[in-house]
Each structure stands twice: as C-alpha cells, then as structure tokens.
Amino acid sequence: MSTFTLAQVAECNTTSSCWVIIRNKVYDVTDFIFNHPGGPQVIMDYAGKDATAAFVPIHPSDTLDKYLPCEKHLGTLDEASIRELRAANQSKGKSRDELRVEEAVKNKPPLGRMINIQDIEEIAKKILPYKAMAYYASAADDSISCVENARAFSRFFFRPRVMKAVSGVDPSTTMLGYKSSIPVYISGSALARLGHPLGEMVSSNSSLSYAQIAAARGSSEQPLLFQLYKHKNDDIAARRIREVEELGYKAICLTVDALVPSNRELDTRASHYLEEYENEGKITRGNAADKSGDVSTLGTAGGLIVNNDLDMTWEKTIPWIRSVTKLPIVVKGIQCVADAVLAVEAGCEGIVLSNHGGCFSYVASSLPPMEVLYKIRCERPDVFAKTEVYIDGGVRRGTDILKALCLGARTVGLGRAFLYAQSAYGEAGAIHLVRILEREIKFAMASLGVRTIDQLAPELVERVDWQPLGSKL
Incomplete structure (x- = not known):
C-alpha cells in the first residue's frame, strides 16, 4: 500500500483533485464532491486535510468501503506524518464551545435526580x-x-x-x-x-x-x-x-x-452561531460582506x-x-x-x-x-x-x-x-x-x-x- 506525507495530501485541495485524510488513511474524493448529500462545501472545507473529527461521528465505519471505489482508497500516511498529525491534534487548543461543554459535564447532577x-x-x-x-x-x-x-x-x-x-x-x-x-x-x-x-x-x-x-x-x-x-x-x-x-x-x-x-x-444557523461564539461576537465578513447570494438551509x-x-x-x-x-x-x-x-x-x-x-x-x-x-x-x-x-x-x-x-x-x-x-x-x-x-x-x-x-x-x-x-x- 502506498504511503503519503502531509505535504503531498495538502497539494490536492481543489475540486479537480481533492484528497482527504480519515483515520490516517488517504482517500481521493474528487468524484464525490458534487454528489455529497451535504453539498460540496462540506468536503472542500477539509480538502487536503485531516477530516477524521468531522467524518467519524456521523458516518458508519463501512461508509467508505460501501460508497467509495477501491481505487480511490489511495493508501496511508507515512509514520512521520502520523506522528506530526497526532502532535498537532494534541497541541490544538480547545474551542470555547468545547470548554463550555466540559464545564457543564463537570457540574452535571446525578442521574438519580432526573425524575421526568x-x-x-x-x-x-x-x-x-x-x-x-x-x-x-x-x-x-x-x-x-x-x-x-x-x-x-x-x-x-x-x-x-x-x-x-x-x-x-x-x-x-x-x-x-x-x-x-x-x-x-x-x-x-x-x-x-x-x-x-x-x-x-x-x-x-x-x-x-x-x-x-x-x-x-x-x-x-x-x-x-x-x-x-x-x-x-x-x-x-x-x-x-x-x-x-x-x-x-x-x-x-x-x-x-x-x-x-x-x-x-x-440547525441552519448553528455554524454561524458557533463562528460568532468562538470569535466572541465578531462576525467574519470576508470579501462578500454586502453581496447577496443563495442561502444554504441544509444544516x-x-x-x-x-x-x-x-x-x-x-x-x-x-x-x-x-x-x-x-x-x-x-x-x-x-x-x-x-x-x-x-x-x-x-x-x-x-x-x-x-x-x-x-x-x-x-x-x-x-x-x-x-x-x-x-x-x-x-x-x-x-x-x-x-x-x-x-x-x-x-x-x-x-x-x-x-x-x-x-x-x-x-x-x-x-x-x-x-x-x-x-x-x-x-x-x-x-x-x-x-x-x-x-x-x-x-x-x-x-x-x-x-x-x-x-x-x-x-x-x-x-x-x-x-x-x-x-x-x-
């Protein structure tokens, strides 16, 4: 099986050549971008990157085997890249929402107090x-x-x-x-x-x-x-x-x-709310602050x-x-x-x-x-x-x-x-x-x-x- 570096995967980040990493394995999802049920942007957000955290909680473990042809299962990351990715994930700070959840779990009442x-x-x-x-x-x-x-x-x-x-x-x-x-x-x-x-x-x-x-x-x-x-x-x-x-x-x-x-x-507003919450109320406008366009309501x-x-x-x-x-x-x-x-x-x-x-x-x-x-x-x-x-x-x-x-x-x-x-x-x-x-x-x-x-x-x-x-x- 072929091995790849993080740098090699990162180069494939366009709609004409899109690779993602899931559980340290590399997949070519180019042909799937515009057929993805959640829309192409969901995949493009992770083009050339590690998509494990977004993919695993909402997909069955056999999804890639069922729906992605064998030839699109490209190989694995090399050992150095796996270590680098693990270190990056460990050093990454927690989001405000993750910290909020941790605090709420810490203060959660015992199950026996739940009566209805x-x-x-x-x-x-x-x-x-x-x-x-x-x-x-x-x-x-x-x-x-x-x-x-x-x-x-x-x-x-x-x-x-x-x-x-x-x-x-x-x-x-x-x-x-x-x-x-x-x-x-x-x-x-x-x-x-x-x-x-x-x-x-x-x-x-x-x-x-x-x-x-x-x-x-x-x-x-x-x-x-x-x-x-x-x-x-x-x-x-x-x-x-x-x-x-x-x-x-x-x-x-x-x-x-x-x-x-x-x-x-x-559900539709969730991503916008989180963006503002993590930025402490600031809205990221980019270059299209005043432009109209289609609103995605899929959520x-x-x-x-x-x-x-x-x-x-x-x-x-x-x-x-x-x-x-x-x-x-x-x-x-x-x-x-x-x-x-x-x-x-x-x-x-x-x-x-x-x-x-x-x-x-x-x-x-x-x-x-x-x-x-x-x-x-x-x-x-x-x-x-x-x-x-x-x-x-x-x-x-x-x-x-x-x-x-x-x-x-x-x-x-x-x-x-x-x-x-x-x-x-x-x-x-x-x-x-x-x-x-x-x-x-x-x-x-x-x-x-x-x-x-x-x-x-x-x-x-x-x-x-x-x-x-x-x-x-």
Missing part, C-alpha cells in the same frame, strides 16, 4: 455541543407543529373508573407480534453519536453500520425495526433492505413524511435526505418493497385519515401517525399526531382492526402514552427523549428513561382502574377544548 423527561432534556441541552443540540432541538419554520404535538395531549382528559381491582398492573403489550414490557418503542433517529460516542438509534442515516447495531443487541431475539428512507436509486434501496433482513431486523418502517429538507432554522439535517425517492406512490412503492422482502411493512408519517385508509388498502402491517416531531413534514403546520389519531377513531374506527396503529411526536409523560392507547394506538414512539437521555447519561440514561416511563404508565393505569393494556378503551378519555386563560368570548 423534562429534567433529562434540560441537562442534555446544557452539555451537548452546540451543533448537536441545534440538530436535535430544531423544528420546521416557527416550531408550530413541534409545540402543538405536545400541547395536543393536554386537550384529552381521563375519565377514571374507581372500585376496580388494579393490583399487579401489567403494562406489557406486543408490536407486530413481538412482546414489549411497556407500550413504548424508540423511534428511529439519525446521528445519535453526535450526543454520545456509544449511542445509536436505528435509521437509514445511523452513524453506526446496520451490522454494528444488530451486533449490539442484548439478544438475537431483541426486535429491531429498520427505519427506511427509500433511496431514489432502486438498486441501492434494495441492497439496503436485503442487508437488514439478513441481519435479523424484523420489519421495514418506510418513512414517507420527510422526503425534502424542511426549514429547520436553528446538519438537510444533507441526510437529499437522495430520497420523491416519486413514491401507494400503487408503486409498497408492491416494490414486497418484491424485495418478506418483512412486514410499517408506513411512518401518516398525517390524515385518508392516507391511513390507503395504507390499510395497500396491505401495510402497521402505520405510524407522525409529522416527524414537527421537524421535517412538508407542511410545517401539519396536525399533531394525537389529533389525527382522534380523527381516525371518530371517522374510520375500522382502521384499528385492519392494521396496527402507532403514534409518535410530543410525548412527555406516561399519561400521554395511555391517552393514545385509549384511542387505539398499540404503542407509542419517542425519539428526541432518548437522544437527550443517551447524550446526557449514556446507556444508563436511556435505561433510566425507560424506568421513568414504566413508573408513570403503571401509576396512571392503576389510577384509571385498569390492570392490563387491553382494558384501555375510548370511553376512558374525552377531548375537551378549553378557552385559553384571559381569552375573550
């Missing part, structure tokens, strides 16, 4: 690197859907039954036939390693490979559902589906509500979905997936009653009522999933008998989960909550969050007068519209 989801989120936002926080916390446009997802649960009130035997409350249920100790699943989310180096959640855009995630299961019986962003190239999409099926994933969860980048402004999130298939249809896509795999198909991103019905007619084994947490949906003011669930219960209750219905978005309490189950949801997904938990406290944080939800669910079930999940029913909840405090009639 909000507690964990507040700590996570303090200790996350700003760019990771902006990616996790950002939502589309004015965050209306994101805020209303949570507020929607407050419009549903319980009608508890008393004098019911509730000793030995059992919150277990099943999802696609697989048993779950509580009616909760972890929603697929990308780039969990931005928050913690050991963290990952199942997604087409995971920062660990699908094989690494499968290998990390506590048991081969632990069910993993694969969140699929269908690639516009059918061959690539088919390889992805077949790979996860061979690895033992139990279902394909096709995402249909996040096909184009949405306007997540907090961290937008680059993940630019290769999505924009031409999926009920008539074409579901049968195509059926031709590729025998796994059950769950469609994630249903936002109206009509599409829930179409999913049933297409034979989908499950649907997820979701607007992507208010982050990605086509229309930033899409209905909260809880309201969509209520509409399906009122208008097409037959849907619940024909497919499994799940819901995610805005869940803050165990009581939120039970409200959804009363209306017909089988299980409820949480994404951001687990991102924050593992970011703040690692694996222990994720486990602690499960325990919090289990405690809240059991307490609420006993208070409602039910002992098992199948006793939850629509008559136990009522939707009430309250006039806002201080409003005028």
